[in-house]
Amino acid sequence: MDLNAYTYVGPEEIRRSSASQPAGTPIASKEDAEAWLQAHPDARTEGATYVVDLQGRLRLAPRRSEHVACAGGGEVLAAGEIRFQGTGTRLTVAEVSNQSTGYCPDTSCRDAVVLALRASGMTPPSRFTPEIVFRRCARCSEVNLVKEGWFVCVFCDADLPAEWNVASRRTLHLTESA
Template sequence: MPYRYIGPADIAARAFPAGRPIRSRADFTAWYSGADHRDPLFTYVVTTDGVLRVAPRRSEHVACAAGADVLAAGEIGFDPSGRVVEVTNQSTGYCPDPSCWPAVAAALDAAGLPHPGGFTSTFVFGHCPVCGHLNLIKDDDYTCAVCGTALA
């Protein structure tokens, strides 16, 4: 199921440049050798054609995806060999459900990048139908943190 960007329109309007596609181990090596490693995590998306795209962590997921819909989005960390050491679905712009893991695994497998077999941290998001606030669900509390409305 593709996820559409639901974040602020002004962020989407500045959604450039796109993330770097990683289709193979060679793509990873070329990108990783020039990446800034001061922050061990990176922004990622899986495009609707199943390609992993990566960008610096402080960039927006919608920029990494060039404004397009995605199959998954979050943060990812690698060791120098290309093994994934951390991967999440943390993206408040796309709010992907934890069930998007198979798309992440398929993209990593296609690129030849070993991974942990599941998200190392998962996040669940809920939009309030009354005030519109985006909530990060914690401790199975599906209550809007702003107005107290029950979230579906």
């Protein structure tokens, strides 16, 4: 499967301040996710920050962590927030989003999330909740969150493009067993 790799587009001061933080914990199984949740009990109610790294692995960090720290400063295949419910063998993914203003991933990054969750033995939700649409304004260069299908820049009122354009991205090929 061809997936897009996203570079960090957030503030440079956040990247610098996040450089000393540990990268997110790789999750290869439900047991890994359960162990991580036991070590971070607040995540059961708050959810967690996640990225899918370039190897297709889900990585988790506490909810208030920056995505760039969770990614160890590198590119990602997906980034957002995730919430689990249940415990042990009944652990499920209740919600997952692409809500990351540091990477501003396209909604198509859901494919990477699906692969990563399946590889770790978990079933992904049927869609992002919420699904965030990011666009960069061609006139003023500001990044916008498109709401209710309104493709107009909130900063300068210019029309926003229909296609994702926040930054350059490259395509990687991963298989289901990634």
